[in-house]
Amino acid sequence: MIRVGIVGASGYTGAELVRILLRHPEAELAVLTSRSYAGQQLSAVFPHLSGCTDRVLEVFDAAKMAAACDVVFTALPHGHAVPVARAVLERGKKLIDLGADFRFRDAAVYEAWYKVKHEAPELAREAVYGLPELYRDRVRGAALVANPGCYPTASLLATVPLLKAGVIDPATIIIDAKSGLSGAGRKLDLRSHYAEVNENVTAYNVGIHRHTPEIEQELTAAAGTEVRVSFTPHLVPQTRGILTTVYATLRKELTTGALLDIYREFYRDEPFIRVLPEGVLPRTKSVTGSNIVHLGAVADPRTGRAVLLAAIDNLVKGASGQAVQNMNLLFGLPETTGLDFVGLYP
Amino acid sequence: MIRVGIVGASGYTGAELVRILLRHPEAELAVLTSRSYAGQQLSAVFPHLSGCTDRVLEVFDAAKMAAACDVVFTALPHGHAVPVARAVLERGKKLIDLGADFRFRDAAVYEAWYKVKHEAPELAREAVYGLPELYRDRVRGAALVANPGCYPTASLLATVPLLKAGVIDPATIIIDAKSGLSGAGRKLDLRSHYAEVNENVTAYNVGIHRHTPEIEQELTAAAGTEVRVSFTPHLVPQTRGILTTVYATLRKELTTGALLDIYREFYRDEPFIRVLPEGVLPRTKSVTGSNIVHLGAVADPRTGRAVLLAAIDNLVKGASGQAVQNMNLLFGLPETTGLDFVGLYP
Amino acid sequence: MIRVGIVGASGYTGAELVRILLRHPEAELAVLTSRSYAGQQLSAVFPHLSGCTDRVLEVFDAAKMAAACDVVFTALPHGHAVPVARAVLERGKKLIDLGADFRFRDAAVYEAWYKVKHEAPELAREAVYGLPELYRDRVRGAALVANPGCYPTASLLATVPLLKAGVIDPATIIIDAKSGLSGAGRKLDLRSHYAEVNENVTAYNVGIHRHTPEIEQELTAAAGTEVRVSFTPHLVPQTRGILTTVYATLRKELTTGALLDIYREFYRDEPFIRVLPEGVLPRTKSVTGSNIVHLGAVADPRTGRAVLLAAIDNLVKGASGQAVQNMNLLFGLPETTGLDFVGLYP
Amino acid sequence: MIRVGIVGASGYTGAELVRILLRHPEAELAVLTSRSYAGQQLSAVFPHLSGCTDRVLEVFDAAKMAAACDVVFTALPHGHAVPVARAVLERGKKLIDLGADFRFRDAAVYEAWYKVKHEAPELAREAVYGLPELYRDRVRGAALVANPGCYPTASLLATVPLLKAGVIDPATIIIDAKSGLSGAGRKLDLRSHYAEVNENVTAYNVGIHRHTPEIEQELTAAAGTEVRVSFTPHLVPQTRGILTTVYATLRKELTTGALLDIYREFYRDEPFIRVLPEGVLPRTKSVTGSNIVHLGAVADPRTGRAVLLAAIDNLVKGASGQAVQNMNLLFGLPETTGLDFVGLYP
Structure with a gap:
């Protein structure tokens, strides 16, 4: 044990x-x-x-x-x-x-x-950046794992495959993220007061959120060129869940199906990644309480942009579940050990 | 298998x-x-x-x-x-x-x-009424199990021990229950429309809810005398969870501690029952996603009444979790098999 | 002015x-x-x-x-x-x-x-207890008005008419109240943290809430005999709104229609009271943002009890709206001046 | 009348x-x-x-x-x-x-x-497109007013002033919008079922929402060149409110203060527009139940982009309030007649 x-x-x-x-x-x-x-x-x-x-x-x-x-x-x-x-x-x-x-x-x-x-x-x-889908092998041999932030986890999993495939322009990446309140922790703050949060959606830390450089570090590594992103986090009135909506200009015309194929290929054997069928979009409720990531994409021929969507539970895949996934890697266990629970729905 | x-x-x-x-x-x-x-x-x-x-x-x-x-x-x-x-x-x-x-x-x-x-x-x-905490032995040998309703599960677990102990007057039982919307099922109905439910609490089926005779059947069995109850269900704006608040006149003066002792004795070896310490009251969020029941009680010397509180997840202990608990009994498995997951919090 | x-x-x-x-x-x-x-x-x-x-x-x-x-x-x-x-x-x-x-x-x-x-x-x-529906004339001549609590406002408006009519037994009154979080004020407290409140219903201060003696003072005045009540407040996950569910034993057999008639007669010319038709029950959302009170009642012949329901917006009729209503009385204005706005729905 | x-x-x-x-x-x-x-x-x-x-x-x-x-x-x-x-x-x-x-x-x-x-x-x-802040004079003389959609109202009010001022590149506009459920109307649909919506944020109609060409028509008119936008609507678990987050590349370096000054100048005498101070960001709750629009902006020197934020109540300024504002114009009344109510908070 x-x-x-x-x-x-x-x-x-x-x-x-x-x-x-x-x-x-x-x-x-x-x-x-x-x-x-x-x-x-x-x-x-x-x-x-x-x-x-x-x-x-x-x-x-x-x-x-x-x-x-x-x-x-x-x-x-x-x-x-x-x-x-x-x-x-x-x-x-x-x-x-x-x-x-x-x-x-x-x-x-x-x-x-x-x-x-x-x-x-x-x-x-x-330290090894503990996003197993990108750095599994390095985590295995590490002594010190830096577990990723919740927003970076969702943002990177949606963006990296397409950046590595070279199909999106790294200079055009915009990430609009929506998070439930548990991401702000249990400390007391007027911004976490029920009567202030309920029936409210708001942006915060626009242009200055500390997860920005973390996202940029990893996108830069994936792109092989320096990447800067616009990252805007929002709070939505729910407890758990992050949905990231990523916008990027396509380098060539691609169908939605082609985008999804890139995901499917990239995440072929991943135990926690679900690439949804074309026409089905991620929603946070589908991953509540689980370590699973839902990914979706839409190619928009009118604007030449891709819209990439990822949903995670910020406390599981966005924090503690991923940390246990890393622990499993550190100790040579199957990666899903203790993490194969199904999410709660509804 | x-x-x-x-x-x-x-x-x-x-x-x-x-x-x-x-x-x-x-x-x-x-x-x-x-x-x-x-x-x-x-x-x-x-x-x-x-x-x-x-x-x-x-x-x-x-x-x-x-x-x-x-x-x-x-x-x-x-x-x-x-x-x-x-x-x-x-x-x-x-x-x-x-x-x-x-x-x-x-x-x-x-x-x-x-x-x-x-x-x-x-x-x-x-058929055997499948409330294992009352009818475990009968369930074991049954062919047909009638899984209890969600409201009766919470109401009975809070009330039966005190009724059997003879400390509350069976003619005075009033049950005020609050439930999340998932109890109403997935069918479409204006009463389940988000914009109608959100920021709304309402009573329904006052005096005529069909869980009333189910509660009365079991309370009558426990009391050994015919019991009629006032049962009022309410919908509160949340997805999961039932809290029942039961009022009954005490037959003699008893402290809160004495009421809780009766619970503790009655449920001594129960794997899914938690009798909370004096001063801690059940809340639905503490049992979300789990098969666990939280019980609390307050004796009010001013009015001579007991206030009994039970919280369950209506879809787990109030439905599917209890059904699996019954399945475990039917097949001779430890009762917690497959049900020992911890609830989701927050 | x-x-x-x-x-x-x-x-x-x-x-x-x-x-x-x-x-x-x-x-x-x-x-x-x-x-x-x-x-x-x-x-x-x-x-x-x-x-x-x-x-x-x-x-x-x-x-x-x-x-x-x-x-x-x-x-x-x-x-x-x-x-x-x-x-x-x-x-x-x-x-x-x-x-x-x-x-x-x-x-x-x-x-x-x-x-x-x-x-x-x-x-x-x-001081005059500023519940205009009961003490309008005294408020008019007062220098000091004590604006009622939110729970007492809803509880008294539902209970007093039937108590004055002598149709319910004053020894049997039980009040189960459900309130949104704004009633707890804007101060910081773990119990008001969004992630703790959302998807949660809980009772608090059972048997010891400070609105209890306020309710009892006024019910005693109405009954002409000392009244003690069981009063249990609950928090439900919404911002505004109180629903009170009052239980009392009927002194004689009465229909739901007869109960509603007593309300209609008692509140005949009241500008802010709405007695709902038989079969329609109060819900908090119907009074959000308005100074209006919705009242409903059900007589249950099986148990011989009446179930009385009142819905208010705790910040309007339960606090500031009622305070302005009292101000209007103090200054000889029509009682609805500045208060005739329609509630927000949905 | x-x-x-x-x-x-x-x-x-x-x-x-x-x-x-x-x-x-x-x-x-x-x-x-x-x-x-x-x-x-x-x-x-x-x-x-x-x-x-x-x-x-x-x-x-x-x-x-x-x-x-x-x-x-x-x-x-x-x-x-x-x-x-x-x-x-x-x-x-x-x-x-x-x-x-x-x-x-x-x-x-x-x-x-x-x-x-x-x-x-x-x-x-x-027909005249009834966005009074842009077409007030034309509405006055119209017989037929086309009241704008809810998303276009928020999107246009945030974007048009900067486009007309020539400070943002019309080819780079991305609009990420978040809406409460009331925008979907009262009809029954699994996507409006409380248990499906609560604790859920999701995108829908990505790239194909019908408010897209409406936004483009008006942005094209403002820019004097054909504008195409990426528009992604999301549903968030609340009843009322739209927040739009608009991204656009700045044509030259500008401070946040300079962006806000353009808003202030453009909307100088507008009765329903509030340009928030630098550092204060719009949130939907601040406009619940009112016809008011909250606008905010952030210039991000790192990326050379502006992030523009607008909050409205989708049923008021996004629909019925704006329609009454147009009626006031049609009949020569002061524009705020009947619309000067303050929003509900919290």
């Missing part, structure tokens, strides 16, 4: 890790920590876990964590994962960070967008 | 059976039927199942169904399960009906409330 | 007063105060008011407020209205308090339920 | 016309028709109107309608307004069509996108 530690188990991604790992046949929860709720039962913080686990949240202790665990998940605000990573890696254990601290190969990019100094650029360089 | 048939697989309870059984380690989907969608792939009707099953919906054929299946689930409007049941039982197979056709030991009660003649009163008499 | 002051204009009831009064033909907003947002434009706090008012929020100053206003609305947490009331009343101006400070004729009841000492019991005795 | 007829009063836009016109000081409802509900009281179809109007829905009769009304609103599926328009215009009365039948100056465009033959191309040519 893989002994798992979670640092930051009292947030939504932490709770989702617990949900998944409690039923993972090869993992056991060894240590769960929380700064705010240390000393309390996890089921007091999340009543849906009543009777499912009697684990108590602890104060983080690096030595204890590293000793008791084979792998540690960090679900922390950016800037906080570095000391945990150092402590865990020094002791020869593996770390999967669900935050942004190790996602950028170039620490200067991180520093420019996150407005803090990076305390461990050497770790950032060494 | 238990070979399973589902008659009416294109409704919400049918889809929920599929979700659960696809991951049930001892069951396999043998035949799925649908009147409206026969000939189509199930994943065309429910895109969340894309890539999870390639099963095609068929026209119902009794002989074929009985030959290919060890157990048949019927998820049909009332009045339609009788012929299926006859065909299946005649061939020595088992049937679990998710509708109302076999819930009443006295067919006259069914006829009075459902306004149709009962075509098989002898089957109704023979 | 009536010059109006609002103390606490940056909360939801304050904003709703502004919405109504901006279009009131006989009122003008003279002074708006806020502790948290003093110095800011109201439209910066509530962007829906952009271009509708350029008023700036001020620090509360009693002398200035009293000098500039003919009437002051206080929309404050309980315990904070007393000093404002003293300052305003001393200067001969009128005060309408939307909080609880003056709702109890017996300050001891207030102190027992609100757990604070009442600083002005003499004002509480002098 | 202007005598008003509404053809198709039992749909959502019809009901919204009634809501507005019941409180319009210069209009009276003369005739309301409905095919499905003729003979019924409007308040039976829409209970929120109980006690607000006792009007009965009638079968449409052209002669009677024209005789009794000064202006007729048609709220009908496309293709059905032509005979009504002929009958009304022949008799010298005015017509405002909320559908698509008269929006296209070139009937061939209509025929290509709507897949039906246009029965009155001469009326289409004569």
Whole structure:
């Protein structure tokens, strides 16, 4: 059994890790920590876990964590994962960070967008960007995995195949994303107040969202040329789910069917990718609670553009499910182990 | 492997059976039927199942169904399960009906409330009311299980222990229930139109809802005296979940703690019942997607009444999850087989 | 023109007063105060008011407020209205308090339920409980109006007529109420976080909600005998709206039609009360944004109980609309002045 | 008083016309028709109107309608307004069509996108496109007004000023729109079923939505060169509101402030347009129930693109409110007459 530690188990991604790992046949929860709720039962913080686990949240202790665990998940605000990573890696254990601290190969990019100094650029360089559909082999041998952001996961899976196939112009990529509120976490903020969110759709951080450089890093790698994108996130009144709508100019005339064929070929053996039939479009509800990605595309001959659509559950494939997928790779397990649950519908 | 048939697989309870059984380690989907969608792939009707099953919906054929299946689930409007049941039982197979056709030991009660003649009163008499927490042993030996209604499941689990303990007055029971819209099924109706339901709470079928006699039948059995209840269902703007709030006059002064102790004792070894600590009240979100029941109680010394609260997911413990729980009992499996998934939160 | 002051204009009831009064033909907003947002434009706090008012929020100053206003609305947490009331009343101006400070004729009841000492019991005795349908004449001559709570407004309007008519047993009244989140105000709390509220229905403060003694005070007055009620508030996932479901034993057999006739007679000339036809039940969406109350009733001969239903918009008839209705009475205006807007549907 | 007829009063836009016109000081409802509900009281179809109007829905009769009304609103599926328009215009009365039948100056465009033959191309040519912010003067003298679609209203108001100012490249316009469900009308469809819509965001009619040529017609007129746009509508789980996010390449470097200044200048005296301050972005909730438009813009120097945002209530400024605004223009009334209500928040 893989002994798992979670640092930051009292947030939504932490709770989702617990949900998944409690039923993972090869993992056991060894240590769960929380700064705010240390000393309390996890089921007091999340009543849906009543009777499912009697684990108590602890104060983080690096030595204890590293000793008791084979792998540690960090679900922390950016800037906080570095000391945990150092402590865990020094002791020869593996770390999967669900935050942004190790996602950028170039620490200067991180520093420019996150407005803090990076305390461990050497770790950032060494980390593997944990999008298994792109970097499966590298993840397998990694010690430190940077789990992708929720928006990048959906955006990259929709865009990379067509960019690699050379059929879209990398200078024309626009990503309009819609997310449910759970992506904003459990902290209190007027922007998460029910009466403010309900019956409301709004854009935020236009042109300055921190997932932008993460998307650009990976699209640049895929295109082999520097890519800049317009990325606009929106909040829609629902709890889970991200839908990304990507616009790009086609380099030559292509049918919708041809676009979908590129997806099908690229993702041929992928266990979590579903390329929908022509005429069927992704919707977030179809992936609620599952690690599955729904992809769709439409070629528009009138404008010469492709419209690419991806739907994920932001807490599963966009965070904790993908993190467990990475764990499976790190430990040589079949990638779907503990992740083959079907989504909830309706 | 238990070979399973589902008659009416294109409704919400049918889809929920599929979700659960696809991951049930001892069951396999043998035949799925649908009147409206026969000939189509199930994943065309429910895109969340894309890539999870390639099963095609068929026209119902009794002989074929009985030959290919060890157990048949019927998820049909009332009045339609009788012929299926006859065909299946005649061939020595088992049937679990998710509708109302076999819930009443006295067919006259069914006829009075459902306004149709009962075509098989002898089957109704023979059927076991499939609430495992009350009738586990009888279910084990049954051929025909009448799966309880969603409202009765929540109402009975909250009320029966206190009634059996003799601490509440059976003449004073009032049940105020709140349900999400999925309980109304997938059929089209102005009352299910998003713009009519959203931002709306309403009562319906006041005093005449058909789950009333079902609740009364079981409360009468528990009390040993005829019980009549006021039962008022409400629709609240959410997809899943039922919360029942039960009011009853206490026969003697009791604390909240004493009420909860009665629950804890009654449900001591139950795998799916959670009696929440004093001061923590059930909420539907804590059981979304799981087969778990949350129970709470408050004794009010000012009024001499108990307020009893139960939360379930209407499609799981209130329908398909409970049906699988009954299947497990019928086939001698541990009751939690295939049902030990944790709910989705948030 | 009536010059109006609002103390606490940056909360939801304050904003709703502004919405109504901006279009009131006989009122003008003279002074708006806020502790948290003093110095800011109201439209910066509530962007829906952009271009509708350029008023700036001020620090509360009693002398200035009293000098500039003919009437002051206080929309404050309980315990904070007393000093404002003293300052305003001393200067001969009128005060309408939307909080609880003056709702109890017996300050001891207030102190027992609100757990604070009442600083002005003499004002509480002098205040008029501002439910115009019951106390219209007294409101007209008052200096200090205690605007009723949201739950009491709906509960009393449904119950009082039948209690006064003597047709229900006052010892059997149970009130099960469902409210949208805006009733909890704009303050931050995990219980108001979108991801916690959405897809969730829950009871809270069972047996101990502070609106209970307010309901009991008025039902006792109506019955002429001491009344105690079971009152259970629930939160449902919507922004606005309260539905109360009241259960009471009928003293004699009565039809639904007879119950509705009692309502129709009692509320014969009321401008804001709608008694729905038999078979049509109140729903909150029908009164969203309006000051109107929808009433319905069902007599259940099986149980000998009446089920009474009332729907209001908690921020309008349950708070700010009713406060303006009281203002109209205080100043001799037709009661519907500025309040005759039609609700928003859907 | 202007005598008003509404053809198709039992749909959502019809009901919204009634809501507005019941409180319009210069209009009276003369005739309301409905095919499905003729003979019924409007308040039976829409209970929120109980006690607000006792009007009965009638079968449409052209002669009677024209005789009794000064202006007729048609709220009908496309293709059905032509005979009504002929009958009304022949008799010298005015017509405002909320559908698509008269929006296209070139009937061939209509025929290509709507897949039906246009029965009155001469009326289409004569009709004025009723977007007052662009065509106020022409509306004043018109007999036949084609009320714009909901998506075009928001899209055009955000885009036209910058196109006319020549600061954006007309070949690069991409419009990503998000709408609540009320825009789909009250008809029954699985895509409007609550359990399918809730917790779901989805794109639809990608590249083929019929509002595309309407947007293009007006952008072409504004640019003076043929404009083609990518337009992708999405449904988000809310009842009211449209947010459009428009992307366009800037022809020269411009700041966000400069973009907003162009808006402010263009809409200087507009009563219903609010250009939000830099850093404040439109959200649909801020315009719920009002005829107001919120506009925002962000210039992104990294990509050289502008992101333009507009929020409207699809049933008010996107349909019935704008129709009344046009009526006010037709009859020489101040444009805000009957439309100066403040939106509902929260």
